[in-house]
Amino acid sequence: MNYLKEDTIAALSTAVGKSAIAVIRMSGNNSFDILNKVFKTSSSKDKQIKYGFIVDGNERKDEVLCSFFYAPNTYTGENLVEISVHGNPVIINEILTLLYKAGARPAEPGEFTYRSFLNGKKDLTQAEAVCNLITSKTSTSVKAALNNVKGTFSIKIKSIKKSIINLLAFMEVNLDHPEEDIIFLSRQEKLARVKTCIKDIESLLKSYKVSKVLQNGIKVALIGKPNVGKSSLLNTILGKNRAIVTDIAGTTTDTIDETIDCYGVPLTVIDTAGIRTHTENSIELLGQEKTKETIFSADVLVWIFDNSLPIGEDDLQIASMLNKEKLTIPIIATLNKSDLPQKLNIDNNPLFSNLVTTKIKTSTKEETGIFTLLEKLTKVVGINDEIQNTNLMINSRHYTLLSNALEALQKTKLELSKKDADELACFQAQLAQNALNEILGVEVKEDILDTIFSTFCIGK
Numbered sequence: 362m363n364y365l366k367e368d369t370i371a372a373l374s375t376a377v378g379k380s381a382i383a384v385i386r387m388s389g390n391n392s393f394d395i396l397n398k399v400f401k402t403s404s405s406k407d408k409q410i411k412y413g414f415i416v417d418g419n420e421r422k423d424e425v426l427c428s429f430f431y432a433p434n435t436y437t438g439e440n441l442v443e444i445s446v447h448g449n450p451v452i453i454n455e456i457l458t459l460l461y462k463a464g465a466r467p468a469e470p471g472e473f474t475y476r477s478f479l480n481g482k483k484d485l486t487q488a489e490a491v492c493n494l495i496t497s498k499t500s501t502s503v504k505a506a507l508n509n510v511k512g513t514f515s516i517k518i519k520s521i522k523k524s525i526i527n528l529l530a531f532m533e534v535n536l537d538h539p540e541e542d543i544i545f546l547s548r549q550e551k552l553a554r555v556k557t558c559i560k561d562i563e564s565l566l567k568s569y570k571v572s573k574v575l576q577n578g579i580k581v582a583l584i585g586k587p588n589v590g591k592s593s594l595l596n597t598i599l600g601k602n603r604a605i606v607t608d609i610a611g612t613t614t615d616t617i618d619e620t621i622d623c624y625g626v627p628l629t630v631i632d633t634a635g636i637r638t639h640t641e642n643s644i645e646l647l648g649q650e651k652t653k654e655t656i657f658s659a660d661v662l663v664w665i666f667d668n669s670l671p672i673g674e675d676d677l678q679i680a681s682m683l684n685k686e687k688l689t690i691p692i693i694a695t696l697n698k699s700d701l702p703q704k705l706n707i708d709n710n711p712l713f714s715n716l717v718t719t720k721i722k723t724s725t726k727e728e729t730g731i732f733t734l735l736e737k738l739t740k741v742v743g744i745n746d747e748i749q750n751t752n753l754m755i756n757s758r759h760y761t762l763l764s765n766a767l768e769a770l771q772k773t774k775l776e777l778s779k780k781d782a783d784e785l786a787c788f789q790a791q792l793a794q795n796a797l798n799e800i801l802g803v804e805v806k807e808d809i810l811d812t813i814f815s816t817f818c819i820g821k
């Protein structure tokens with residue numbers, strides 16, 4: 362990636378498309394000079410926000426507001442300008458072209474945030490969280506991402522790192538002066554300190570599962586034979602008519618998905634084509650194939666039955682398919698149409714009871730059982746109670762490095778408990794420190810940075 366620091370970079374920082382206002386951002390040593398070539402204003406010199414026009418020679422291109430941010434107190438740590446323009450893609454393109462002609466170059470993906478990292482405005486965990494903050498789908502995940510941006514996660518890592526550095530200092534003193542037998546810190550005390558670091562890392566590692574759910578959400582597939590109320594359930598959960606509901610079997614031929622905020626969890630609910638043995642309709646058959654793919658990629662299945670009918674041939678077919686695939690994900694049996702007299706009994710049939718994690722009754726007609734279903738959904742994936750207490754975003758990169766640090770600290774503990782193995786203990790503690798440094802972005806390899814920032818959008 363072309364991340365030359367000396368260049369002045371410019372890009373659209375708001376979403377592509379029509380909008381009332383769009384913001385073009387420009388950062389680098391020459392930002393102000395470049396802007397002055399294309400910006401005419403009568404605002405007084407010392408104003409931070411100036412009203413004026415972007416011009417190409419004598420031709421006015423747009424009426425704009427330019428905000429000037431002076432290094433080093435800026436997002437990137439460099440001189441930075443934000444131009445608020447009218448959000449028309451034609452105007453935006455014209456202004457960007459003018460800026461590029463005047464000496465700026467197009468910003469690479471994530472390059473503004475990358476500069477912020479390079480200039481010490483943000484450490485790597487904070488820079489990564491900028492991306493999470495933008496893509497977070499629920500207020501709980503926004504809160505966690507914002508905490509990372511503010512540095513709450515870094516502070517925890519830095520504090521563990523500080524304890525390790527401190528411990529290393531004591532261990533090295535003993536290594537340097539073995540004959541003098543100076544004991545600044547007893548072996549017991551050193552062990553206790555390593556154990557505290559281990560506990561702190563373990564507690565961070567525990568947050569990973571919830572963080573992953575907050576970032577990626579949970580995929581819930583609504584499955585079942587035709588006409589049991591899958592589409593009705595999707596609509597009831599969403600509170601709007603998203604999928605077509607009819608009493609004609611085989612109406613849903615494609616998967617439909619929508620994401621909702623379910624107690625802080627981004628829940629993607631997928632309505633599927635009903636599975637049945639007898640159909641000649643080729644579109645429906647394709648839909649059923651897609652249903653099978655959805656089942657494999659889902660985190661939870663909501664298997665819907667018609668409570669007012671006895672077990673049918675199609676229910677049995679689905680059961681044998683699920684049994685054959687040996688799925689390990691939770692399955693919630695949902696006995697829908699519970700407003701009608703019950704004729705269904707799946708309890709005494711091992712074909713069903715072996716598969717089902719939990720059972721619930723719903724009626725989309727009377728809107729009963731829906732909240733209980735949502736509650737059960739977060740419970741069966743094992744994050745119900747933790748989600749509210751999660752205040753950090755731990756991604757897979759952090760998880761791997763935290764695991765490495767943990768392993769190294771466990772070895773440190775082991776070596777410390779032996780006699781004359783202080784050198785090895787020091788070596789392991791150093792490895793743990795290196796892993797924590799890498800989380801923060803200290804001494805991190807160029808290609809790792811490239812990978813992280815290339816996932817960002819242009820303009821971030």
Ligand SMILES: Nc1nc2c(ncn2[C@@H]2O[C@H](COP(=O)(O)OP(=O)(O)O)[C@@H](O)[C@H]2O)c(=O)[nH]1
Pocket residue numbers: 585586587588589590591592593594605606607608609610611612613635697698699700701723724725726727
């Ligand atoms: N009585 C009753 N009818 C329902 C309920 N849920 C759905 N239905 C009806 O069952 C039929 C099939 O519903 P639909 O959502 O299209 O089922 P799908 O084929 O599984 O998607 C429609 O006529 C719905 O109005 C319910 O809880 N109670």
Ligand SMILES: [Mg+2]
Pocket residue numbers: 591592593604605612613633635
């Ligand atoms: Mg349907």
